[in-house]
Amino acid sequence: MALSARLAPVAKLASASALAQLLPMLAAPLLTRFYGATLLGQWALFAAVAANLAVIACARYEYAIVLPRREAEAGLLLRLCLAITAALSLACLLAVLLALPWAERLPAVQALGAWWLALPLMLAASGLMQALTLWNNRQRRFGAIAQARVLQQGLMTLLQVLGIALGQAAAMAVLMLAQLLGAVAAPARLLWGQAAPRRAQQRQRSWSARWRSWRRLALRYRQFPLINSPHAFVNALQETAVIALIASLAGAATAGHYAIMLRLVKAPASLVGGALSEVLLGELAAGWQRREDLRPRLRKAIRLLALVALLPAALLLLFAPPLFGWALGSDWQVAGDYARWLTPYVFFHFIVAPLTVTTMVTGRQAPALLFSLVGNLVYVLALALGLKLGGDLRSALGAISLAMPVYFVAYLAWLVHGSDNRPRERVQ
Known part of the structure; x- marks a missing residue:
């Protein structure tokens, strides 16, 4: 019950x-x-x-x-x-x-x-x-x-x-x-x-x-406007900068393909992650007040999210272009190709996104902001270099999928490591 x-x-x-x-x-x-x-x-x-x-x-x-x-x-x-x-x-x-x-x-x-x-x-x-x-x-x-x-x-x-x-x-x-x-x-x-x-x-x-x-x-609660607010703003600014960058370097049509593609492939993360993060925020806050060790709960959430993300990632890799072309129209098959190139990033983003609320509870919003700045910078730089050097959005998305998983793994390790809230004298 x-x-x-x-x-x-x-x-x-x-x-x-x-x-x-x-x-x-x-x-x-x-x-x-x-x-x-x-x-x-x-x-x-x-x-x-x-x-x-x-x-x-x-x-x-x-x-x-x-x-x-x-x-x-x-x-x-x-x-x-x-x-x-x-x-x-x-x-x-x-x-x-x-x-x-x-x-x-x-x-x-x-x-x-x-x-x-x-x-x-x-x-x-x-x-x-x-x-x-x-x-x-x-x-x-x-x-x-x-x-x-x-x-x-x-x-x-x-x-x-x-x-x-x-x-x-x-x-x-x-x-x-x-x-x-x-x-x-x-x-x-x-x-x-x-x-x-x-x-x-x-x-x-x-x-x-x-x-x-x-x-x-x-x-x-000044840490929210002073630290969390810039953190969230920078994260959202990345999406705005990316759309503007693609529109200026590759045209509004390519930006449209990218925007609709990203909205569709991130739908599972919005579905599961949004609901989980809201409920998890309250539960983690209550556990933190009781001086609980949050690491087991976070590890369990990571394993569950990775398991759920496997099937959507496999579908994107195998069938994204024909699925997009069949569902949205033949002109949109290119968006499915973009989704295929972005699959590794989408997989790790699905795991990480719901767990970012942890830093609000553990009071580590300042270093989380630094992590966010690095991650957003890596994403935008990979996109810009891919568009400039490769001349195509596929190259840019491939660069993102190579760089961002490394960042996400480092972030998860840091997140879990700092979530032990037990009194020091009780830690064995």
Whole structure:
């Protein structure tokens, strides 16, 4: 019973993530044939920039919501996250208004035009979604989280499919509006029927008292904005830089092939890893507070993830080009070829991604940031050198698949080694 109760949240979130990933995958044959690689590549650049900003929407304080023992403090952290999101969204709007006239000279920016003004709204919706997700995680309302994720992907996909009827003239507008409406609908679902968190004390209804409480908590959990936030931003920046680099050196169509390919091959990692990492964060935090040795749990998770990743990796190596061509259209067989070259990286990324939350619990976010900087630098340099020297994206992806597994193995070894939290006098 205890094991089934522990696995129930993972199963619930994994099922919802499966459905959320399945919906766009089922629609992909229609979307790729209608919108085409060039248009999807331009949209992918906007989505990458929006995702890059989303990771700092709450300054990563949302991950601190699950840590306090008292619910009142967690509620104050939730309000702090929402205040930060509002401030950053306004700053983003001002930055876009100031930068857009100058940046429109760049071809990649010019293709989207005024749609870049949607970035502040995406930032606000993402911050609200992240804060409410972790708040609901703390409340163990995994059903609401699951429904919100399905709603976000399902609504976006449905609108993109229905938008085909409007023709090519409205294609970019359909892609953008579908993404925006999906991003707004998801946090709205989390807000529906959600009781507001209790205030820490009655006197904290005043703004001055709330400000003092926020300042106290912000200082206590300052490692999240100071260390984890740059860490997450750098990770997201890699994806933005890669899309921009491919678009500039190989064209928007190649960027579109790469973006859709990466989205599809990383779907299993998003499915299993996303659900596992959220539940694992709470369990690791509880174990760390009890002074448990987390290494056995991490080793078990690594073995399980490696076993699950074997079959998708084998399928990519053997059948990726014909599968992509059959599912997405003959023009997309090249994307399957890209997937084959990237398979070793995808295999190790599947294992590592869910376990990165461990450093938030063990307090090793500073060295984790250094690891992240090295890993992202290796990825981008391998891509750039492969494109320059090999002249083709296949060469670049092959270079990535040679370099990144070495980095991932070193990272996992460091992660496990530093997760022994037992009192020193008890360590044999």
